[in-house]
Amino acid sequence: MSVRVGILGVGVMGSDHARILATQVPGATVQAIYDADPKRAKAVAAEIGAGTVVTDALALINDASVDAVLVASPDQTHKELTLAGIAANKPVLCEKPLAPTPAECLEVIAAEVKLGRRLVQIGYMRRFDPSYVEMKAGLASGRLGSALMFHCIHRNVAAPDWFDSKMAVNNSAVHEFDIARWMLDAELVGITVFRPKPAKGSSPGAPVFLMLESATGQLVTVEVFNDAAYGYDVRGELVCEKGTIALRAPTRTETNAELIQGIAYPADWRPRFADAYRLQAQAWVKAIARGTATGASAWDGYAAAAIAEAGLLSLADGRRVEIRLADRPPLYR
Ligand code: ISE
Numbered sequence: 001m002s003v004r005v006g007i008l009g010v011g012v013m014g015s016d017h018a019r020i021l022a023t024q025v026p027g028a029t030v031q032a033i034y035d036a037d038p039k040r041a042k043a044v045a046a047e048i049g050a051g052t053v054v055t056d057a058l059a060l061i062n063d064a065s066v067d068a069v070l071v072a073s074p075d076q077t078h079k080e081l082t083l084a085g086i087a088a089n090k091p092v093l094c095e096k097p098l099a100p101t102p103a104e105c106l107e108v109i110a111a112e113v114k115l116g117r118r119l120v121q122i123g124y125m126r127r128f129d130p131s132y133v134e135m136k137a138g139l140a141s142g143r144l145g146s147a148l149m150f151h152c153i154h155r156n157v158a159a160p161d162w163f164d165s166k167m168a169v170n171n172s173a174v175h176e177f178d179i180a181r182w183m184l185d186a187e188l189v190g191i192t193v194f195r196p197k198p199a200k201g202s203s204p205g206a207p208v209f210l211m212l213e214s215a216t217g218q219l220v221t222v223e224v225f226n227d228a229a230y231g232y233d234v235r236g237e238l239v240c241e242k243g244t245i246a247l248r249a250p251t252r253t254e255t256n257a258e259l260i261q262g263i264a265y266p267a268d269w270r271p272r273f274a275d276a277y278r279l280q281a282q283a284w285v286k287a288i289a290r291g292t293a294t295g296a297s298a299w300d301g302y303a304a305a306a307i308a309e310a311g312l313l314s315l316a317d318g319r320r321v322e323i324r325l326a327d328r329p330p331l332y333r
Contacts, residue, residue: 003288004031006066008057008081010044011035013095013123014072016270016277021070021285022048024278028285034060036073057081061088068288071095072123075171079104082298086111086119091288093281095123097174098301102309105302106326113329118293121284122301124178128283129276131247135238136183138245145241147184150220152176153235155228157267159205168208168224169193169315170308176222177212177307178300183238186214188307189323193314203227210311231265232272250275299332 005028007018014035021028033051035041045051054060057077061069061084068091071081079099085092086108098105098120112120126132139147154172163171181188190213198206205227212220237246249272255262266272280295287294303325310321 002027002029003285004029004065004067005070005285006032006034006054006060006063006068007051007070007072008034008060009036009071009073009077010040011072012270014070015040015044015047017070017072017093017281018044018048018051020278020281022050025281025285027289028281031066032060032063058084061085061090066090068092068285075100079108082108082120083111086115089115089119091119091121091284091293093121093123093284094301096178096301097170097305097308098122098298099305100170102302102306105298105305108298109302109329109332112298113331116331118297118331120298120301121287121293122178122296122298122304123280124175124182124296124300124304125273125276125280126175126179127182127276127295128279129273130279131249132179132183132236135236135245135247139183139238139240144243144245147218147238147240149218149239150180150183151235151237151239152180152220152222153233154222154224155231155233156205156226156269157229157232159203159226161204163204163226165195165202165204165206165208165315166312168205168226169210169311170305172224172226173208173210173222173311174304174308176210176220176224177304178296179236180212180214180220180222181300181303182296184214184216184218184220186216186218187303187323187325188212188220189215190320191307191310191314191323192320193311193318195315195318208315210314212307232268233265234269234272297332299328302326
């Protein structure tokens with residue numbers, strides 16, 4: 001039997017998820033679509049040839065014909081909709097962030113713990129990206145010894161005016177926080193944020209540079225530069241005792257023209273992480289069919305938000321800030 005998914009929010013990410021679920025995920029059906037703008041919901045339903053348009057988000061969650069919910073509405077609505085999904089006892093794939101603050105994430109954790117079952121997966125899709133998966137397997141092989149440092153670079157083409165350096169921490173760098181915790185299998189315990197002095201005054205996308213320490217002694221460096229101009233570029237290199245493993249972005253062609261041998265950059269994250277989004281959706285639906293859970297949990301969503309909160313304190317005055325997490329409930333161990 002197919003898993004019938006209701007999609008909440010069909011902006012850039014939600015419409016992408018809808019397309020993926022409709023065309024690349026065996027065992028899934030897009031059953032219903034909600035968006036604050038019903039015209040947008042209708043356009044996506046028409047494009048994918050599936051999904052009844054619903055004008056009330058809670059009605060969609062509670063509809064008996066919807067088995068599972070994908071939350072891709074604006075960030076500030078994620079928590080309430082995820083809580084409604086838990087209350088309806090339905091699996092939820094919630095786009096990152098789970099909530100803007102760790103305190104709000106803990107409300108979701110409390111609801112799941114009360115239910116006694118993991119229903120929530122957070123859209124930290126890099127955990128499904130074949131290059132990160134291969135890096136983790138390389139580390140686990142033991143061939144390179146233990147990890148010492150993880151260098152992460154995260155560049156976007158241009159930041160919109162409203163995307164300030166706080167968002168570089170709590171909207172962009174959160175991906176690096178999550179992947180570093182997952183890669184090193186360790187919590188991050190301290191963060192210091194640095195900012196280079198821009199030549200022409202600060203812009204929304206001016207770079208930030210973060211240094212984090214893990215509980216097991218590794219260092220993680222993160223550069224976020226959201227006005228990098230040349231392309232969407234995510235790099236990572238894991239430095240181990242006997243070698244390093246660096247990510248390679250998926251590449252299928254090379255263009256030779258005008259005296260240049262070149263590999264194109266995507267304009268944003270969707271092409272770079274297309275495999276990750278597809279594999280994440282497939283794994284989510286497979287886990288639902290089996291009655292299990294996979295991917296980043298509500299606890300992982302909370303941890304990323306707690307690191308971001310500490311990062312924002314450090315961004316304000318440059319000092320090192322300790323990251324303190326609540327006790328991890330047994331459900332997430
Ligand atoms: C965006 O929300 C994402 O999730 C992208 O992966 C990231 O690269 C970008 O910086 C974020 O704003």
